[in-house]
Amino acid sequence: MNPSSKDIAEIMEVSTLALTPGTDLFRFRMPPTPQDCVVVLDISGNEPMVQLSKDRSDYYYSAVSIQVRNIDYLTGYGIALDIFQFLHGTAHIIINDTYYSLIKAMADPQLLHYDGNDRAVFVINFEVQRRTNL
Amino acid sequence: MSTLAKVGFGAVLNRWNDNSSPGGYDEILEVTSISWEGATRGSVEVYVLNASDDYVNKLQGVLNAGSVTATVLFTKNGFATLKTDLETRGDRDYQIVLPDGEGLEWSGFISELPLDITSDDVMQGDVVFQINGKADFLSAATS
Numbered sequence: 001m002n003p004s005s006k007d008i009a010e011i012m013e014v015s016t017l018a019l020t021p022g023t024d025l026f027r028f029r030m031p032p033t034p035q036d037c038v039v040v041l042d043i044s045g046n047e048p049m050v051q052l053s054k055d056r057s058d059y060y061y062s063a064v065s066i067q068v069r070n071i072d073y074l075t076g077y078g079i080a081l082d083i084f085q086f087l088h089g090t091a092h093i094i095i096n097d098t099y100y101s102l103i104k105a106m107a108d109p110q111l112l113h114y115d116g117n118d119r120a121v122f123v124i125n126f127e128v129q130r131r132t133n134l
Numbered sequence: 135m136s137t138l139a140k141v142g143f144g145a146v147l148n149r150w151n152d153n154s155s156p157g158g159y160d161e162i163l164e165v166t167s168i169s170w171e172g173a174t175r176g177s178v179e180v181y182v183l184n185a186s187d188d189y190v191n192k193l194q195g196v197l198n199a200g201s202v203t204a205t206v207l208f209t210k211n212g213f214a215t216l217k218t219d220l221e222t223r224g225d226r227d228y229q230i231v232l233p234d235g236e237g238l239e240w241s242g243f244i245s246e247l248p249l250d251i252t253s254d255d256v257m258q259g260d261v262v263f264q265i266n267g268k269a270d271f272l273s274a275a276t277s
Binding site: 049050051052053054056059101102104129 | 142143144145146147163164165166167168207254255256
């Protein structure tokens, strides 16, 4: 099973979001360049399901944070809103042998901060329910 | 002296399968919790007129083994089996096997088979097993 960030980024790659891996879509960490980009990060989710048996306790409530950096506030917000609207409510997807039963936004896009170079950084956090696809 | 407390993780809910020969218990899968409400004894209040202390006396009533409720995640096959039990007249044997092999066994029937479907969590239902007669704790559950 991959980190959720890797699979979610791959779901975004093949979407209509017009994001290109390595160009303006990144995983794991925010790169120093380009100025305008999107990054998918793994963050703390909720506790996984515990059934009475161990071998069936592999249903996870993972979480990812998607951050959008842009030199223009409104452009950055627009990209974040597009990502939010695409991912929120996406369900029943199988990717890399993992079944993503539901991707649910924890809130709509918010300004995280202006970084050291005065670029707006927006954040959207998603709960990601998933298990191994059988 | 140390505590003998145990956690419920590893407990199993079994259903007697008489389609095999010889019959045996099959595990009911995808169970997240099991709750036995416990046995109760009714009481009958009696009062002697002009009792000097004004207290009510009580007589022991009959025993009721109650019911067992299990939270079961939905799978079509799992719920279809339980639905068959619900629709069948007559008792069936069920058992809870605790993590250390001890158990609780009873005969009874399913009285409720609900299914909760929500937008943001797994589908599940709290299945209710009515105990007919008494339930017995066993030092080692039979398989």
